[in-house]
Amino acid sequence: MRVTMIGSGYVGLVSGACFADFGHDVVCVDLNKAKIAALQRGEIPIFEPGLDALVANNASAGRLKFTSDLPSAVAQADIVFVAVGTPSRRGDGHADLSYVYAAAQEIAQAVRGFTVVVTKSTVPVGTGDEVERIIRETNPDADVVVVSNPEFLREGAAIEDFKRPDRIVVGLEDERARPVMEEVYRPLYLNQGPLIFTGRRTAELTKYAGNAFLAMKITFINEIADLCEQTGANVQDVARGIGADNRIGSKFLHPGPGYGGSCFPKDTLALAKTGQDYGTPLRLVETTIAINDQRKRAMGRKVVAALQGKARGKTVGVLGLTFKPNTDDMRDAPSIAVIQTLVDAGARVRAYDPEGMEAAKSVLDNVEYCEDAYDAARGADCLVLVTEWNAFRSLDLARIKDLMISPVLVDLRNVYRPSEVEAAGFAYSSVGRPNDG
Numbered sequence: 001m002r003v004t005m006i007g008s009g010y011v012g013l014v015s016g017a018c019f020a021d022f023g024h025d026v027v028c029v030d031l032n033k034a035k036i037a038a039l040q041r042g043e044i045p046i047f048e049p050g051l052d053a054l055v056a057n058n059a060s061a062g063r064l065k066f067t068s069d070l071p072s073a074v075a076q077a078d079i080v081f082v083a084v085g086t087p088s089r090r091g092d093g094h095a096d097l098s099y100v101y102a103a104a105q106e107i108a109q110a111v112r113g114f115t116v117v118v119t120k121s122t123v124p125v126g127t128g129d130e131v132e133r134i135i136r137e138t139n140p141d142a143d144v145v146v147v148s149n150p151e152f153l154r155e156g157a158a159i160e161d162f163k164r165p166d167r168i169v170v171g172l173e174d175e176r177a178r179p180v181m182e183e184v185y186r187p188l189y190l191n192q193g194p195l196i197f198t199g200r201r202t203a204e205l206t207k208y209a210g211n212a213f214l215a216m217k218i219t220f221i222n223e224i225a226d227l228c229e230q231t232g233a234n235v236q237d238v239a240r241g242i243g244a245d246n247r248i249g250s251k252f253l254h255p256g257p258g259y260g261g262s263c264f265p266k267d268t269l270a271l272a273k274t275g276q277d278y279g280t281p282l283r284l285v286e287t288t289i290a291i292n293d294q295r296k297r298a299m300g301r302k303v304v305a306a307l308q309g310k311a312r313g314k315t316v317g318v319l320g321l322t323f324k325p326n327t328d329d330m331r332d333a334p335s336i337a338v339i340q341t342l343v344d345a346g347a348r349v350r351a352y353d354p355e356g357m358e359a360a361k362s363v364l365d366n367v368e369y370c371e372d373a374y375d376a377a378r379g380a381d382c383l384v385l386v387t388e389w390n391a392f393r394s395l396d397l398a399r400i401k402d403l404m405i406s407p408v409l410v411d412l413r414n415v416y417r418p419s420e421v422e423a424a425g426f427a428y429s430s431v432g433r434p435n436d437g
């Protein structure tokens with residue numbers, strides 16, 4: 001099949017490369033000309049494990065091409081995916097759909113013959129109706145069917161997620177799209193890849209409901225962690241105890257500095273706004289957002305507390321800046337609020353992240369960037385582990401202690417065992433665990 005992907009960011013590039021790997025002819029489009037030029041030179045503009053090899057193999061096999069010429073890429077396609085950004089709209093938190101609508105207009109003008117247009121971006125319920133309206137209004141002769149196929153991949157494990165999905169949700173209102181969607185996902189379908197066909201609005205809402213549920217689950221265990229700290233219970237044992245119940249499941253029960261990233265914060269906010277607009281406020285989601293917002297700064301205050309409440313003039317080393325390991329994505333990372341709280345309290349911050357420092361520099365300018373974890377510990381009064389990169393899981397604690405002014409470690413991801421860190425001579429605090437636990 002001839003597949004065109006509009007938007008070559010995390011989702012578009014991974015999806016495009018995977019579709020090419022399935023054997024389809026894929027053209028990835030982006031309006032960012034520098035990004036397309038880099039991709040044409042074989043450079044991958046984002047960090048995602050395995051993506052460079054996947055892109056290189058499929059590009060050299062001639063199945064994966066890059067262009068900023070949207071009209072010709074759309075004209076030759078059987079199926080056009082829209083994977084452009086849908087960030088929070090400034091001011092009100094609604095999803096900003098301007099990129100989606102602009103893409104719809106451009107597609108309408110360029111389309112030739114029967115074409116399935118698929119929204120892969122995360123968009124509020126009802127957006128497909130509007131995309132269809134825009135296309136019909138822009139080009140009444142366009143023979144187009146509009147489908148919703150939200151993407152569930154996770155950054156850091158995106159290729160694996162795309163190729164072995166738990167499910168593929170396809171929302172359609174016109175049966176002509178069904179065989180086309182079956183065909184494009186056929187390599188997965190043959191392996192019993194679970195395609196779930198629904199109405200278009202249902203598919204759109206399914207994506208938000210899934211993300212909101214996961215955000216709630218994280219927020220729930222974070223609050224239980226706070227209660228554990230006050231009562232001497234151990235949140236990790238609580239999580240194991242409840243996670244073993246398969247009605248609950250063990251995933252997403254790791255307490256930490258609050259959820260961040262390019263999806264959960266904006267998607268929970270957009271869902272809450274949709275609920276309000278339809279007169280059915282989603283109070284669990286609204287409360288989740290409020291708790292998570294407060295939590296990030298609270299984690300900064302936890303670090304200040306580890307400094308005996310006196311951060312002014314102190315140096316804090318920060319390990320990990322991205323919102324999770326194995327990505328360079330800094331969007332809404334908890335590190336931003338944690339570091340801002342420390343800077344507000346008068347601390348000097350030195351930080352290291354294996355992949356995120358370039359992206360971090362555009363959002364965090366009040367930070368000294370370091371060579372590695374040991375460099376970040378040098379001269380620090382306190383070291384904070386914010387993102388659980390593998391590189392931080394087995395640090396040489398004796399060496400770290402020698403480099404620091406005072407051996408204080410705040411582990412916001414519960415990577416270390418309290419007994420081992422204390423035996424190494426550190427004052428240690430983590431999330432929801434007693435130090436003798």
Ligand code: NAD
Binds near residue numbers: 012103106155
């Ligand atoms: P991104 O910002 O990394 O990429 C979007 C790309 O689209 C950019 O390169 C931008 O230049 C391009 N673009 C915008 N308008 C365009 C147009 N008219 N024509 C061509 N290119 C255009 O975004 P992302 O993280 O890939 O997210 C894309 C969508 O997928 C969002 O709706 C997001 O919520 C959703 N999503 C993201 C993830 C994730 O983990 N990042 C997971 C699932 C779903």
